[in-house]
Amino acid sequence: MQTSVSIIGAGNCGCAFAADLADRGANVLLYAHPEHRRHAETIERKGYLEAGMKIEGRFHPKVSSDMADVVRFSKFIVITVPSYGHDSILSELAKFDLSRHVVISITGNFFALMARRQINARYILETATAPYASRMQDGKVTVMGIKSVMPIAAMPVDVDDDLRDEIGAIFPMPLEWRSNVLEIGMSCITGVIHPTPALMNTGWIETRKGDFYFYREGMSASVARVIGQVDQERMAIAREFGFKPQSVVAIMNSYYSRDFADFGEFARETVEHNTTKMAPTHMRDRFIVQDVPYVLVPWFELGAKVGLHCTAIKSIIDLASIVNDTDYLATGRNLRRLGLDTASKGQVIETFSAPIAASIAAPIAPSIAPWADELRRIA
Structure with a gap:
């Protein structure tokens, strides 16, 4: 039977995924928000989605800006919008009965717990990364890796x-199933790779408007040392919650089948990330406004809950807050927004680890209680 997949988000990842799925024979619906239809309109005008490099061809996904089409088209809904678009998408999905649907967030960034309180999907999944290194421009998606x-x-x-x-048939690579979405959240290494070099290259970004190689030129030895410290703090937090985290270099090596010895070598030599310049053109780029509030903030607060004061992570959050005149600790995906501010370490682990039946039967901390009834409905 031919697979059908609904993809929410007609940006870099969404268009790469649509092209890849179509190339593998799947039926694809590509949803673009009514206020963010630039790429969708280009696809509609040309009559096809063009892809180049790792995926070659012209493909014909169905394009829509009606969420009802998304829900009708497939039981699999893949969300590829940036984290700051999650609230808008969830408010639309909340209008529908999704009890037979599987919702997959790419990249998760602690999406599932937020979503569980708003939609009644059968399952909500998160990935730790996007499947592709890609860029969408003028109706063509270039897939570098x-x-x-x-x-x-x-x-x-x-x-x-x-x-x-x-679910595995949807993806172009083998899936590595992790214990729960908390482990996935602690593995979203964009929080390690993006904000630090963006902030440490602020002058260059604002002067050159992105006209430099973000990895090869922007991640010098000193920048790499700060990145390494952020990564050490991430891994310390993950260990406190019972995980065995890999370093950012080991993760990138596994993603691209490489053998880089350290992060500096990765930044200099990675082909996928140095094919195009990839540098932000301004300081409200997703490298800051996604990866600081939706990755670094929950990391920092989870660390504080287990007695770790992560000075490098906190410094990056503070610098980003000053640069963009925004209190990211207050406005980001903090533990209060996740309903975990008063939960103990054990309750945090239990919240992310429970199956449906156990979630119904187990005592739930008061701050987590709002989604208990929703779990009962799904069961």
Whole structure:
């Protein structure tokens, strides 16, 4: 039977995924928000989505800006919009019965717990990264690289083997199933790679408007040392919650089947990330406004909950807040917004780890209680 997939988000990742799925014979619906239809309009005007480099061809996904089409088209809904677009998408999806649907957020950034309180999807999944290194421009998506493996997890955690196989058929690489979405959230290494070099290259970004190689030129030895410290703090937090994290270099090596010895070598030599310049053109780029409030903020607060004061992570949050005149600790995806501000370490782990039946039966901390009734409905 031919696979059908609804993709929410007609940007870099969404268009790369649409082209890849179509290339592999799937039926694809590509949803563009009514206020963000630039790429969708180009595809509609040309009559096709063009792809180049790792994926070549012209493809014909169905294009829509009606969320009802998304829900009708497939039981699999893949969300590829940046994290700051999640609230808008969830408010639209909340209008529908999704009890038979599987929602997959790419990249998750602690999406599942937010979503579980708003939609009644059968399962909500998160990936730790995007499947592709890609850029969309003038109706053509250029795919510079495709990951070799994809870390993924579900909430609730009890996904049976048949459904895992169906989900696996959507992706172009093997899935690496992790214990829960908290482990995935601690593995979203864009929080390590993006904000630090963006902030440490602020002058160059604002002067050159992105006209430099973000990895090869922007990640000098000193920048790499700060990146390394942020990564050490991320791994310390993950270990406190019972995980065995890999370093950012080890993760990137696994994604692209490489053998870089350290982050500096990766930044200099990575082909996928040095094919185009990839530097932000301004300081409200997603490298800051996504990866600071939606990745670094929850990391920092989870660390504080277990007694870790992560000075490098906090410094990056503070600098980004000053540069963009925004209190990211207050406005980001903090533990209060996740309903975990008063939860103990054990309750945090339990919240992310429970299957459907256990989620219903187990005592739930007061701050987590609002989505208990929703879990009962799904079961």
